[in-house]
Amino acid sequence: MRHFLDIHNIDAGDLRGILDQAKAMKDARAGRPRGAEDDARALAGRMVALLFEKPSTRTRVSFDVGTRQLGGRTLILSGSEIHLGHGETIADTARVLSRYVDLVMIRTFEEESLLELARHATVPVINGLTNRTHPCQVMADMMTFEEHRGPIAGKKVVWVGDGNNVCASFLHAAGQFGFEMVVTGPEDLHPEAEFVELARARGASVDLHSDPVKAVTGADLVVADTWVSMHDSPAIKESRRQQLEPYQVNAELMARAKPNALFMHCLPAHRGEEATDEVMDGPHSVIFDEAENRLHVQKALMRWCLDV
Ligand code: CP
Ligand code: NVA
Numbered sequence: 001m002r003h004f005l006d007i008h009n010i011d012a013g014d015l016r017g018i019l020d021q022a023k024a025m026k027d028a029r030a031g032r033p034r035g036a037e038d039d040a041r042a043l044a045g046r047m048v049a050l051l052f053e054k055p056s057t058r059t060r061v062s063f064d065v066g067t068r069q070l071g072g073r074t075l076i077l078s079g080s081e082i083h084l085g086h087g088e089t090i091a092d093t094a095r096v097l098s099r100y101v102d103l104v105m106i107r108t109f110e111e112e113s114l115l116e117l118a119r120h121a122t123v124p125v126i127n128g129l130t131n132r133t134h135p136c137q138v139m140a141d142m143m144t145f146e147e148h149r150g151p152i153a154g155k156k157v158v159w160v161g162d163g164n165n166v167c168a169s170f171l172h173a174a175g176q177f178g179f180e181m182v183v184t185g186p187e188d189l190h191p192e193a194e195f196v197e198l199a200r201a202r203g204a205s206v207d208l209h210s211d212p213v214k215a216v217t218g219a220d221l222v223v224a225d226t227w228v229s230m231h232d233s234p235a236i237k238e239s240r241r242q243q244l245e246p247y248q249v250n251a252e253l254m255a256r257a258k259p260n261a262l263f264m265h266c267l268p269a270h271r272g273e274e275a276t277d278e279v280m281d282g283p284h285s286v287i288f289d290e291a292e293n294r295l296h297v298q299k300a301l302m303r304w305c306l307d308v
Helices: 012-028 058-069 090-100 111-120 135-149 165-177 193-201 212-216 234-247 287-306
Strands: 047-052 073-078 103-107 125-127 156-160 180-184 206-209 221-224 262-265
Touching: 012 135, 012 165, 012 287, 047 058, 047 090, 058 073, 058 103, 058 287, 090 103, 090 111, 103 111, 103 287, 111 125, 125 135, 125 287, 135 165, 135 262, 135 287, 156 165, 156 212, 165 180, 165 193, 165 221, 180 212, 193 206, 206 212, 262 287
Parallel strands: 047 073, 047 103, 103 125, 156 180, 156 221, 180 206, 221 262
Antiparallel strands: none
16 A cells, blocks of 8 residues: 655656556547546546545546546545544544545645545545645646656756745655756745755755746746645735736746747646736647646556555
């Protein structure tokens, strides 16, 4: 039994295997209806619980559809419907769910809730986003980059804006996949030092810049995300806007990147804020490939967790 909690603590060979299997499964289903099951019904007879304490479109739909394509079944639960950390300890919820289902995916606020669930579950637990990391998204992004441009090792990846949970998982990935990471944003929104130090300790070059133009120059991949995340107070919206406006990814900033650079955004986006329509819908953008690849990569992640 294996949990998928974060990218940095999984064997790099296993991560590569997950991407390879995701690509093979994607290719094998080309042209088939979305509802058709894969030939290898790897999750036949399995029940997967999908727990959401925050809203979700991609994570919810891709895990649900992915499980069904693998022949398994899903149970989707919102935090308010169950006693998750209120009315019952997370440890007890973990023990109980483990008697009913074969795998749990959770999207939650505090990282500690995810870790506590994993410590006490006797079935695999997958991190579907916490305030600190979003590893499923970045695995899909690794797959997406490599589909378009080949190996990401040695490439320059530039994160623009708030050094948030998705940025942290990119830093985890930099150490595992061997790419250079530049983060540009106001200093007080730079990622936590722990993520930066870990990536460096794994041999990745990490640079933190407050000048977006310098940062993006020569990039192979430019990544943006919302200025205010789901765990942030809505009250900071205006101050974030003022702080991050100079970091909007628009055509002018994107022109500093390499001519064949890609643009990514995990979505949902606030078009016209962190990135303009011109970039989101422009020739560099692979945002909907990222969304699609959530499906394929998470199917491979669930198979890895259950060793099926
Ligand atoms: N990118 C992502 O995780 O999207 P959702 O919030 O819609 O799941
Ligand atoms: N940083 C965003 C990602 C959403 C998928 C958030 O946490 O809200």
